Amino acid sequence: MLILHTSDWHLGRSFHGTGLLQAQREVLVQMADTVRDRGVDLVLVAGDVYDRALPAADAVEVLDGALAELVTAGAAVVLTSGNHDSAIRLGFGGHLMGASGVHFRTRMDEVTAPVVLEDPDGGRVAVYGVPYLEPRHAGQVWEVDPNHTAVTAEAVRRIREDAGARFAGQEQETAVITMAHLFAAGGAGSDSERDIGADTPGGQAGQADCSSEELLVGTLGQVPVSVFEGVDYAALGHLHGRQRMAETVRYSGSPLPYSFSEAHHTKGGLLVRTAGGAVTGVETVDWSAGRKLAVLRGRIEDLMDNPDHAWAEDRWCQITVTDPVRPPQAYRRLKERFDGLLNFVLDPDAGAAAVRSTYAARLAAATSDLEVCTGFVEHVRQRPASAAETALLTTALAESRAELDDEGRAA
Structure with a gap:
């Protein structure tokens, strides 16, 4: 039998x-x-x-x-x-x-x-x-x-x-x-x-x-x-x-x-x-049915550009990004190459990332409104604010101050 x-x-x-x-x-x-x-x-x-x-x-x-x-x-x-x-x-x-x-x-x-x-x-x-x-x-x-x-x-x-x-x-x-x-x-x-x-x-x-x-x-x-x-x-x-x-x-x-x-x-x-x-x-x-699985780990540029990862492009993927600072739009970029990306993990290389203070400590040490804002971006994004983000925040703060000044003069 x-x-x-x-x-x-x-x-x-x-x-x-x-x-x-x-x-x-x-x-x-x-x-x-x-x-x-x-x-x-x-x-x-x-x-x-x-x-x-x-x-x-x-x-x-x-x-x-x-x-x-x-x-x-x-x-x-x-x-x-x-x-x-x-x-x-x-x-x-x-x-x-x-x-x-x-x-x-x-x-x-x-x-x-x-x-x-x-x-x-x-x-x-x-x-x-x-x-x-x-x-x-x-x-x-x-x-x-x-x-x-x-x-x-x-x-x-x-x-x-x-x-x-x-x-x-x-x-x-x-x-x-x-x-x-x-x-x-x-x-x-x-x-x-x-x-x-x-x-x-x-x-x-x-x-x-x-x-x-x-x-x-x-x-x-x-x-x-x-x-x-x-x-x-x-x-x-x-x-x-x-x-x-x-x-x-x-x-x-x-x-x-x-x-x-x-x-x-x-x-x-x-x-x-x-x-x-x-x-x-x-x-x-x-037996084999459905999409196969792939588990990838590395820096964002290698994951995006290395042809050795081509085998994973048609699989369900778990991808761990190890850059010491979170790359901008990392999930969106990876999804363009690996459309089967289901699980995105950020795990900086051990010892590679600079020691970051807590958000409360950065807030206490801030010397300007801009530092408060960029510190919040870093806390949320797990990376420093980019030049474009800093410029946008600078403009927003300047316009907010101007509006407050106009309201004060009107009063």
């Missing part, structure tokens, strides 16, 4: 204010082409199917079309809910859809309800879908400690127990595959994942997206890979970079990049092959 492991579709997500739904449609078409061309029997989606608990109508429409296309291409599908999904909404109609080959696993009580498929190469495959487990709720229901490690370990324990009882004494060997949505200890995060550690006691559920550095502060949200001992393959979701945690514990990563920290990721999925009730191999499959 050939199984396509995917996760983190995040349908309906935007990227720095730019909608990604068309790119998501394109990559899902490529996914269906892989199913058709490679003869994939089963597609796994390990959580974060949608980007939000209340997905927009067009995102729901994209999922509906994608599932129909995958089934038409010849594959069954198993989806689990992630921390971005509403488990109830995602799983609605699941019992009916299971008859068509689309299986949702979004509730705790479905952890021991495997999707069992006969392997064309002998044996069978049992897929146990573990939805995202909120530790406080799952810990209370299962009477274990309310943390990610304890509830995940309990879910896997129940899976091993169920598989042992369900398939005991049968001639066919069974490959046990577990889907889970979590942060595995040692995994590499990116800037586009939500910190599921915030859902532990003392954290804040629903926290905004965090950087990878914030994700790795502490270990409350991280689960050791060892909890998956005893299963033949763990198809993980949540981290957006494709990575191998152990030979049979892997992240497929997201099918599209969702932050500039993923600019160097190769996006796609994993093809897992089974035979005779065992996992016999894992290989990558790559």
Whole structure:
């Protein structure tokens, strides 16, 4: 059997204010082409199917079309809910859809309800879908400690127990595959994942997206890979970079990049092959949809004139300008060359910029009205006032004084 492991579709997500739904449609078409061309029997989606608990109508429409296309291409599908999904909404109609080959696993009580498929190469495959487990709720229901490690370990324990009882004494060997949505200890995060550690006691559920550095502060949200001992393959979701945690514990990563920290990721999925009730191999499959990403950094003149940056002209760009003084109209100038500029950052080279006093200190030291005005321009623009700006301010001050003098004489 050939199984396509995917996760983190995040349908309906935007990227720095730019909608990604068309790119998501394109990559899902490529996914269906892989199913058709490679003869994939089963597609796994390990959580974060949608980007939000209340997905927009067009995102729901994209999922509906994608599932129909995958089934038409010849594959069954198993989806689990992630921390971005509403488990109830995602799983609605699941019992009916299971008859068509689309299986949702979004509730705790479905952890021991495997999707069992006969392997064309002998044996069978049992897929146990573990939805995202909120530790406080799952810990209370299962009477274990309310943390990610304890509830995940309990879910896997129940899976091993169920598989042992369900398939005991049968001639066919069974490959046990577990889907889970979590942060595995040692995994590499990116800037586009939500910190599921915030859902532990003392954290804040629903926290905004965090950087990878914030994700790795502490270990409350991280689960050791060892909890998956005893299963033949763990198809993980949540981290957006494709990575191998152990030979049979892997992240497929997201099918599209969702932050500039993923600019160097190769996006796609994993093809897992089974035979005779065992996992016999894992290989990558790559997809490409929408604009690629570029991350540039440097002085404004180099960014504007250097032909070595031509490769980034048709990409979505994050550009950091390092000039010691903010160049005039820097964003507008860069946008002329890189029309996909989405994130502009000013970060002067360390040690290059002269030490600037605070605006209050400059104001206190000003000896004229003109210095007050040019000091304000420097404070707002993060650069000294230009000659043209200084001349304009000089004229404005002179005209203001003349008008005041005329009013005084009139009085």
